[in-house]
Amino acid sequence: MTPTGAWHSRVTQSGAAAGHWLLEWWRMAYLGAILTVLAFSPSSYGRAARATLSRHVYLNTAPILPGFSLLCALVTVVLTRIVVVTAQSYGLSQYALQVVIRVLVLELIPIGAALFVALRCTIPDGVELSVLQAGGRLDDLRRQGSDPTRAEVLPRVVAGMFAGVTLAALSCVVALCVAYVAVYGFTASGLEGYTRLFGQVFSPPVTLIFTLKTLFFSLAVSLIPMASALYGQPARPGAGVRTSAEMRSLVRMFAVLLLIEVASLVGNYY
Amino acid sequence: MANLELKARILIVFMLLLVLGSALYLLYARGAFESTQELVLVADDSEGVVVGMDMTFSGFPIGRVRRIELAGDGKARIVVDVASKDAHWLRTSSVFTLVKGLVGGPNIRAYSGILNDPPLPGGAVRNVLQGDTSAEIPKVIAAARDLLENLNTLTGASGPARGTLANLQTLTQRLNGPGGALAVLLGGDAEARKTTVTLDRANALLARLDGVVAKADAQVFGAKGVMPETRATVAQLNAMLGEARGSLRKVDAILVDAQVVASNAKDATTDLAALRSEVEASLRKVEGLITEINRKWPFARDSELKLP
Numbered sequence: 001m002t003p004t005g006a007w008h009s010r011v012t013q014s015g016a017a018a019g020h021w022l023l024e025w026w027r028m029a030y031l032g033a034i035l036t037v038l039a040f041s042p043s044s045y046g047r048a049a050r051a052t053l054s055r056h057v058y059l060n061t062a063p064i065l066p067g068f069s070l071l072c073a074l075v076t077v078v079l080t081r082i083v084v085v086t087a088q089s090y091g092l093s094q095y096a097l098q099v100v101i102r103v104l105v106l107e108l109i110p111i112g113a114a115l116f117v118a119l120r121c122t123i124p125d126g127v128e129l130s131v132l133q134a135g136g137r138l139d140d141l142r143r144q145g146s147d148p149t150r151a152e153v154l155p156r157v158v159a160g161m162f163a164g165v166t167l168a169a170l171s172c173v174v175a176l177c178v179a180y181v182a183v184y185g186f187t188a189s190g191l192e193g194y195t196r197l198f199g200q201v202f203s204p205p206v207t208l209i210f211t212l213k214t215l216f217f218s219l220a221v222s223l224i225p226m227a228s229a230l231y232g233q234p235a236r237p238g239a240g241v242r243t244s245a246e247m248r249s250l251v252r253m254f255a256v257l258l259l260i261e262v263a264s265l266v267g268n269y270y
Numbered sequence: 271m272a273n274l275e276l277k278a279r280i281l282i283v284f285m286l287l288l289v290l291g292s293a294l295y296l297l298y299a300r301g302a303f304e305s306t307q308e309l310v311l312v313a314d315d316s317e318g319v320v321v322g323m324d325m326t327f328s329g330f331p332i333g334r335v336r337r338i339e340l341a342g343d344g345k346a347r348i349v350v351d352v353a354s355k356d357a358h359w360l361r362t363s364s365v366f367t368l369v370k371g372l373v374g375g376p377n378i379r380a381y382s383g384i385l386n387d388p389p390l391p392g393g394a395v396r397n398v399l400q401g402d403t404s405a406e407i408p409k410v411i412a413a414a415r416d417l418l419e420n421l422n423t424l425t426g427a428s429g430p431a432r433g434t435l436a437n438l439q440t441l442t443q444r445l446n447g448p449g450g451a452l453a454v455l456l457g458g459d460a461e462a463r464k465t466t467v468t469l470d471r472a473n474a475l476l477a478r479l480d481g482v483v484a485k486a487d488a489q490v491f492g493a494k495g496v497m498p499e500t501r502a503t504v505a506q507l508n509a510m511l512g513e514a515r516g517s518l519r520k521v522d523a524i525l526v527d528a529q530v531v532a533s534n535a536k537d538a539t540t541d542l543a544a545l546r547s548e549v550e551a552s553l554r555k556v557e558g559l560i561t562e563i564n565r566k567w568p569f570a571r572d573s574e575l576k577l578p
Binding site: 094 | 274281285288291292296299322323334
């Protein structure tokens, strides 16, 4: 092959890869838009759909809720102790609780909840969906005149988002309670100061960013595995594990989570 | 699974309650449900003051900053919401401070010295006293640097402290030397040696003086010494004085006689003075008479000079 031919081939391959990359992101955004519209449409919540949605919501959330809450409580106790003891040794104990709330509730718990939901619920759901598609179940639904997006994808995405938000909310409440007990003990005398501190940390911009971050985390971990399951191409024979749809979905999900986290940090601290 | 829809509904309600409760708690923590009264603090510089920070009274938060704005005169207006239930701690005579510590943000504090004063009215505008710990640090560091430089100058190679120490060391060495403190005081071993010799000589002299004094004692107070002789002489002198006293008494009698003679002579002198004054008066009259005769006499000499 001549050098010009090799260069031409390389440019063609890069262009194709970029086009494919853009197409995948576009498909995902499109699916997200469709699902948002469907989620706010009352017609999506018929009797049969409600039953399916209820099953997904319950099965995605309830089993992991106690475990994650317990894990959060343990992490909170350990981190609070470390931060409080360290702050006391530097004579900065008045800032310890604020640091605990900022680090745990604002930063760690939302991303922890999102990752937990992704690993325990949405990635398995995505695999399930890709199995359904591979088995021709989605095509059957289309042939029967039913929309597979509404019937199979929407309940899983909504359940994933619900699980993410519920886990984050409950874990935040548990972490706040455990941090209070770890610092003040079982007494109500510190409640007023603690409430005031909580109010100082959660200023309106911080609250808005926290809410948006939790919602976008939940959306990202719910949507990306589904999009990969629907539009992902099976790995080419001999291409290796690195190019498989599941792996690409995982990488994409982590990249999006990272972007949201960075954006929230920029919003909070700049 | 049995009652799956019901369980899902319970879960959704639980989540909604959780989110709603959190939102309400946040609103309560931000002071949305408490009635407040406004207080405006005017400061030269509001750096570090953030919306939501506390204003404390005796260490207890009683208000929070709601807004910070720039006034028309270029000063910062810090609008503080004081909880109505705690507003009674603020009086018209209350003082407000904005203190910046070394670590963390500034603190707004209220002090009420006289709690019997009238309560602070709502919307009151007060100047805030500012203190900045970190602003004092450069001054302290500059002073410390000056002090260290002075110390370095003092203790440097050519500094007075080092010279003094060297001198002290020399002094100690000389104190430990053969001459000891005497050599130090007199400035050298030779001088010290001289002093020692002088002392020895003084000792010898004193010994000889002892002998001399013993001899003098014998001469003065001995049996045939000066003192017994003197005592005999004094006795003789006393006798002579008694005789002299008798002679003097006789002289006294003679003098009394002489005094009487002198007084007689004095009286005689007084009479002579009266006689003299009478003679002088007679002479003055004769002179006046002659002058009168001369004036009335026709050939009286014209004593007046007439000019041509």
